[in-house]
Amino acid sequence: MRYFPDSLMRLLTELQKLPGVGPKTAQRLAFHLLKEPAEDARRLGAAIGTIHEKLTNCSICGSITELHDDPCRICEHPQRDHKVICVVEDADDVSIFERTGTYTGMYHVLGGLLSALNHVRPEDLRIPELVNRLGDGEVTEVIFALSPSVEGSATVTYMLQHLTPHDIRVTQIAYGVPIGSDLDYVDDVTLSQALEARNEVT
Amino acid sequence: MRYFPDSLMRLLTELQKLPGVGPKTAQRLAFHLLKEPAEDARRLGAAIGTIHEKLTNCSICGSITELHDDPCRICEHPQRDHKVICVVEDADDVSIFERTGTYTGMYHVLGGLLSALNHVRPEDLRIPELVNRLGDGEVTEVIFALSPSVEGSATVTYMLQHLTPHDIRVTQIAYGVPIGSDLDYVDDVTLSQALEARNEVT
Numbered sequence: 277m278r279y280f281p282d283s284l285m286r287l288l289t290e291l292q293k294l295p296g297v298g299p300k301t302a303q304r305l306a307f308h309l310l311k312e313p314a315e316d317a318r319r320l321g322a323a324i325g326t327i328h329e330k331l332t333n334c335s336i337c338g339s340i341t342e343l344h345d346d347p348c349r350i351c352e353h354p355q356r357d358h359k360v361i362c363v364v365e366d367a368d369d370v371s372i373f374e375r376t377g378t379y380t381g382m383y384h385v386l387g388g389l390l391s392a393l394n395h396v397r398p399e400d401l402r403i404p405e406l407v408n409r410l411g412d413g414e415v416t417e418v419i420f421a422l423s424p425s426v427e428g429s430a431t432v433t434y435m436l437q438h439l440t441p442h443d444i445r446v447t448q449i450a451y452g453v454p455i456g457s458d459l460d461y462v463d464d465v466t467l468s469q470a471l472e473a474r475n476e477v478t
Numbered sequence: 479m480r481y482f483p484d485s486l487m488r489l490l491t492e493l494q495k496l497p498g499v500g501p502k503t504a505q506r507l508a509f510h511l512l513k514e515p516a517e518d519a520r521r522l523g524a525a526i527g528t529i530h531e532k533l534t535n536c537s538i539c540g541s542i543t544e545l546h547d548d549p550c551r552i553c554e555h556p557q558r559d560h561k562v563i564c565v566v567e568d569a570d571d572v573s574i575f576e577r578t579g580t581y582t583g584m585y586h587v588l589g590g591l592l593s594a595l596n597h598v599r600p601e602d603l604r605i606p607e608l609v610n611r612l613g614d615g616e617v618t619e620v621i622f623a624l625s626p627s628v629e630g631s632a633t634v635t636y637m638l639q640h641l642t643p644h645d646i647r648v649t650q651i652a653y654g655v656p657i658g659s660d661l662d663y664v665d666d667v668t669l670s671q672a673l674e675a676r677n678e679v680t
Binding site: 287290294306307308312314318319330370371 | 482486488489492496497503507516520523526527528529533542543551568569570572573577
């Protein structure tokens with residue numbers, strides 16, 4: 277027995293391809309769209325359908341930018357510190373650091389982390405592009421801001437050999453107990469890591 | 479500080495109008511769409527954008543149907559029982575009953591429940607359309623399948639006065655302990671209701 281007309285079935289199928297959207301959520305979203313004015317559905321449909329035509333990856337750092345705005349606003353910003361590059365896994369990580377409002381340097385999107393399990397090899401990452409940016413000697417520091425996972429560590433270790441020939445400082449963000457958290461709920465690995473990476477109290 | 483290019487911001491704004499989609503989910507969906515092939519985004523965008531042009535409410539029962547398929551397949555089905563009408567709140571409730579595969583009668587979508595709080599008055603519901611369907615004397619039973627809430631009961635009570643002049647049986651689905659549930663976890667109101675509506679064991 278078919279429960280839905282064809283057009284609705286097609287919409288449900290497409291919606292279910294989104295991450296975290298199962299049959300129930302898809303149905304809720306579809307009926308919501310049907311209840312709201314047609315203009316809303318048209319606007320959402322257009323925003324989704326044209327997103328690939330309007331956006332691209334910045335040719336320098338790899339973050340998301342408007343097609344007519346490449347290199348991106350961060351790479352082109354005259355007030356930002358062009359001497360520091362923060363290396364992140366994905367384009368959406370850029371927004372996480374931008375949100376803090378405290379980082380004023382450049383970014384470099386790797387496009388993934390080395391992973392034997394997921395078949396991600398060095399040539400799949402934007403490593404040559406990073407090395408290229410170090411060529412003119414303007415950059416003085418590269419900060420790794422990758423996830424504290426096996427893949428993250430492997431990626432940093434692998435990339436070090438490409439960075440050491442250049443006369444730059446290579447750092448990574450501090451891993452430890454999150455600010456505002458309760459020690460009772462912090463996992464053992466994080467605690468051990470935080471103990472090991474302890475600092476002088478000044 | 480702006481974190482995203484304009485086109486991406488527009489997409490995030492539109493996505494956040496969907497029920498249950500906050501800033502984080504919107505961002506996850508948007509970056510998923512950007513990572514997947516452009517064809518996927520175009521297909522989803524088209525399915526969403528054209529949904530109002532392709533679907534309509536059945537002119538008889540009010541459920542969702544293709545524009546070129548009105549009255550809907552259920553209302554037009556020769557094998558279904560045209561003498562019984564199941565009254566539901568919304569168009570998506572039809573699919574819930576169709577999924578069971580045991581109901582073979584007709585439906586009538588009210589389009590809401592009476593509610594002083596949400597300013598839903600009798601004239602906002604498809605009550606005259608239901609009374610109209612009873613006119614030719616073919617229908618012998620009307621089953622109310624509304625949510626067991628204050629609004630649901632109020633709607634049934636109000637509608638009874640419109641149905642009693644017709645010589646039909648008026649019933650409502652059984653409310654009680656769900657099949658397969660553990661009595662420990664059933665709330666008190668449901669238990670009291672189940673006790674009161676007890677049946678003879680035959």
